[in-house]
Amino acid sequence: MLETTADHVIDLLVRMFRLAPENVRPDVPLYRLHIDSLELEELRLILEDELGCDLEDVHLTSRSTVQQLLDVVCEKAAVA
Template identity: 50%
Template sequence: MDIAEQVRTLLTTKFGVDPLSVSPEVPLRKLGVDSLALEELRLLIEDGLQVDLEDVELTPRDSYGQLLAAVHVAAA
C-alpha cells in the first residue's frame, strides 16, 4: 500500500471520511478535518508510516494533496 492509500485509509477508517470525497484539491476542512483532528491524523501518520511530521505546518485549509506532499517529503 502506498502513502496516498495509507493516508486515505486513515481518513476513512479513523475519521469517517467518504472515500469518494478524497481528492488532491479538496481542503482538509471540507473532509471534516478540523485542527484537533489534523493533529490526531498527524500522529497516526507518524506512527503508521514511521515519518516525522513535527516541523510540517498544515492547517485544515490546506488540501489533501498538500498533506500528501508533506508526507512524501518526510518519508524521503
C-alpha cells in the same frame, strides 16, 4: 498489492473520519472533510507512528488540501 504512502494516508483519512472514499480528492481542503486542527494533530501523531517519520515541523491547517497533506507526508516518509 503494495500500498503506497499516499494510499495509506487516504485509507487512514477514510477510516479515521468515516469519509466516503470518493470525497477524499486532492483538491479538497481538509475543512471540507470536517477535519479541524485538533483532528489534524491526532492524524499527524498516528501518521508518525505508522510511517516512522517525523512530521513535527510540518505546517498544515484545515485549509490545506488533501494533496498538500499527501505531498508533505510522502516527502517525509521517503527520507525516514
